[in-house]
Amino acid sequence: MKFNLDFTTxxxxxxxxxxxxxxxxDSxxxxxxxxxxxxxxxxxxILGIAIGNEEGIVKCEFEILVSRNLKVDFNDFDHIVEASLKIDSGFFQVLDCPNSEVQFQTEVENGEFRARIYSRNLALAFDExxxxxxxxxxxxxxFSEPIVLKRFSVI
Structure with missing residues (x-):
């Protein structure tokens, strides 16, 4: 399942x-x-996802996969990171900050999940x-420890 999210934070x-x-x-x-x-x-x-722009604009594709994506296109993304997340409520949410308003919610099977976050165009995050x-x-x-698969660095 694939969803497009567009919100501010x-x-x-x-x-x-x-x-x-x-x-x-706040820990x-x-x-x-x-x-x-x-x-x-x-x-x-809960996982906190850092964005590049200071405007608070989040343009995000969200996909629920049957299994790990083994075809990672490292050329199309600036930064790629993974972390584990346990779901006990049966619901996965995307929240803004600091109000924690629900931007997206979907029902999922309880258990341990892995999240991979791809960031693109980080060098253009501060454009107009x-x-x-x-x-x-x-x-x-x-569960497994967080890992950075590709690190963005400003040149």
Whole structure:
């Protein structure tokens, strides 16, 4: 299943989470220096996704996959990161920041999921019309530590 999301957020981030997440987004363990570098923050049942533009514009494709996508196009994206997320409520949500307004919700089977976040056009995020965009893919998979598959660096 594929969905297109277009919304605004603040503080350069939005969230993907379990509907009844227990993690604290204001925890000192959420947006650590490493999380900022990796463009993803991890807490119990919630992931913080960093965006490039300061306008708070989020243009995002969201896909629920049957299994891990093994064909990653590293050339089309600037930054690619993965992290695990446990769903206990049966609902997966995308929330803005800081209001945590639901931008998208879908029913899923409870269990452990892996999320891969692709960021593109990060170098154009600060143009007059920001062009950064995001692709989120999730699939069922056992928990594993976050990993950066491709790191964006400003040249």
């Amino acid at each position: 603040d503080y350069g981030q939005f969230y993907i989470c379990d509907k009844n997440f227990l993690g604290q987004t 000192e363990n959420f947006w650590t220096d490493k999380a900022y570098d990796n463009k993803i923050a991890v807490e119990n049942g 019309n920001p062009q950064d965009s995001y692709l989120i893919q999730i699939w069922k998979e056992e």
